[in-house]
Amino acid sequence: MDDSEIFQAIGEDGFERLVAAFYRQIPGDDLLGPMYPPDDLDGAEQRLRDFLVGRFGGPSRYIEQRGHPRLRMRHAPFVIDAAARNRWVELMSRALEETQLPREVELALRPFFEGVATMMMNARS
Ligand code: HEM
Numbered sequence: 001m002d003d004s005e006i007f008q009a010i011g012e013d014g015f016e017r018l019v020a021a022f023y024r025q026i027p028g029d030d031l032l033g034p035m036y037p038p039d040d041l042d043g044a045e046q047r048l049r050d051f052l053v054g055r056f057g058g059p060s061r062y063i064e065q066r067g068h069p070r071l072r073m074r075h076a077p078f079v080i081d082a083a084a085r086n087r088w089v090e091l092m093s094r095a096l097e098e099t100q101l102p103r104e105v106e107l108a109l110r111p112f113f114e115g116v117a118t119m120m121m122n123a124r125s
Pocket residue numbers: 032035036037040043044045047048051066071074075078080084085086088089112113116117118120121
């Protein structure tokens with residue numbers, strides 16, 4: 001499936017459910033929990049959701065509100081080693097299982113998340 005067809009296939013609702021399922025796991029996660037702003041988890045959830053919606057063919061709210069994503073730069077304040085990268089991918093993988101998106105959407109999103117997560121690494125374990 002083409003990236004730009006994904007929003008058409010799952011809509012706001014699909015991305016909302018996926019990102020909510022991801023963020024539900026964050027506060028209780030020993031590795032990632034402490035990295036995220038405890039008083040602005042809703043904001044963080046919205047930023048990831050808007051980014052994904054725009055990236056996969058939906059409205060470009062993220063760029064309108066935050067500008068160019070520059071994801072590596074925006075992740076520079078956090079120490080992201082292989083363990084943190086793998087944990088992020090694991091939580092997103094669980095969120096994908098829980099959300100039960102169409103199979104071809106899941107098959108396109110998994111390698112995308114894994115690839116971007118690898119690019120975010122900025123520290124050795
Ligand atoms: C590799 C492990 C990763 C870790 C530990 C991590 C951690 C974080 C943290 C702590 C934030 C700040 C939360 C906030 O206030 O917005 C953040 C923001 C964000 N992350 Fe990640 N992240 C990872 C991977 C990814 C991946 C794979 C993506 C995209 C597919 C992504 C997309 C974003 C976006 C869009 C933001 C909001 C940036 C902004 O506008 O400020 N992250 N991440």
